[in-house]
Amino acid sequence: MKTLAILGASGHGKVVADIAELSGWDNVIFYDDAWPVLNKNGYWDIVGNTEDLLKSPFEKVFIAIGDGRVRNEKAKELINHNKTIETLIHPSAIISKYSSVGSGTIVCEGAVIKAFSVVGENNIINSNSVIGHDCLIKNGCHISLGATIAGNVIIDINSWVGNNASVRQNISIGSNVMIGSGAVVVKNISSNITVVGNPAKPIK
Numbered sequence: 001m002k003t004l005a006i007l008g009a010s011g012h013g014k015v016v017a018d019i020a021e022l023s024g025w026d027n028v029i030f031y032d033d034a035w036p037v038l039n040k041n042g043y044w045d046i047v048g049n050t051e052d053l054l055k056s057p058f059e060k061v062f063i064a065i066g067d068g069r070v071r072n073e074k075a076k077e078l079i080n081h082n083k084t085i086e087t088l089i090h091p092s093a094i095i096s097k098y099s100s101v102g103s104g105t106i107v108c109e110g111a112v113i114k115a116f117s118v119v120g121e122n123n124i125i126n127s128n129s130v131i132g133h134d135c136l137i138k139n140g141c142h143i144s145l146g147a148t149i150a151g152n153v154i155i156d157i158n159s160w161v162g163n164n165a166s167v168r169q170n171i172s173i174g175s176n177v178m179i180g181s182g183a184v185v186v187k188n189i190s191s192n193i194t195v196v197g198n199p200a201k202p203i204k
Contacts (some may be wrong), residue, residue, distance in 0.1 A: 004086060005058040007074060009034070009041035012124075013064035016106060017044050019090050020062065023047075049075070054081045062086050063104055063122065066115060068140030068158040071122040075104050085121070093125075101125075102139070111143075114151075117179040132169065144181070156191065165203075 004025040006016055009032035017028045030046040030051040032038055039046050053061065054077070061083045063071045075085050085104040089095065093107045096114055101107060102121035110128040113119060117135040124142040131137065132151035140158040143149065147161045150169035155161070159173055162181035167173070174191030184198040193202045 001026045003029065003058060003060070005031060005053055005056065005061045006044075006064050007031050007053055007061060007078070008064035009038060009044075009046050010064060010066065010167065012066055014042045014044075016062055016064040016088065017041070019106060021093055025087055031056075050077075053080070054083075057074050059084050060086050062088060062106070066101055066110050066124075066142070068142060068160070071104065072140045072158070099178075106173065131148065 002025050004020050006013055009030040013030060019027050021202060028044050030041050030044055031048050032046050033049045035046050035049050043051050044083045061078055063074050065071050077126045078085060087101055087103050088106045089105060090109040092109045093111045098115040098153045099113045099117040101119045104122035105119055106126040107125040112130045114133045116133055117131050119137045120139040122140050123137055126143060126145045129143045129147045131149045134152045135149055138157045141155055142160045144161055144163045146164040150167060152170045155173045158174035158175055159177040162177045164181060165179045165183045167185040171185055172188045174189055176192045177189050178194040179185060180196035183196050183200040185200045189195055195202050
């Protein structure tokens with residue numbers, strides 16, 4: 001029996017567990033630091049906290065935590081304890097054979113990753129989002145529901161592209177950036193800011 005241990009029992013965790021089962025995992029169990037107060041996540045059992053997971057016999061793990069910084073930190077901790085961070089891809093996702101997807105990344109239903117794009121580690125590529133050709137999505141990012149990233153775009157670590165946002169081709173987006181839902185990005189964005197609107201502009 002193939003068992004996947006998931007760290008993070010949340011709504012996103014339920015999505016991760018569902019995609020894991022659709023991707024061929026026979027058994028899914030959760031670990032969460034709210035355990036034992038929290039002992040169930042929908043259909044699935046929560047059996048311990050992070051410390052318990054580090055001590056567990058399960059080698060194959062996935063991190064279902066929304067915050068990209070935390071995902072990256074937890075991944076380092078798990079790898080230091082000889083855990084393997086899995087990649088999960090929904091069967092309906094379309095990924096070019098010329099692109100790559102790093103460990104700890106989930107690619108949800110209907111998502112498209114086009115040729116020669118590199119999607120790094122611990123990313124969320126959410127439902128019906130599109131990543132165009134020759135893009136680089138670094139670690140800990142979230143490309144939200146329905147977002148469209150045109151070709152030759154670079155997105156640095158821990159950045160978030162909101163629901164149905166659009167990013168024009170040849171754009172560079174810094175680290176720790178928040179792009180609001182429905183925003184249209186037509187210029188480069190520096191790090192550590194939030195942008196909203198059409199065209200997208202920084203807010204304080």
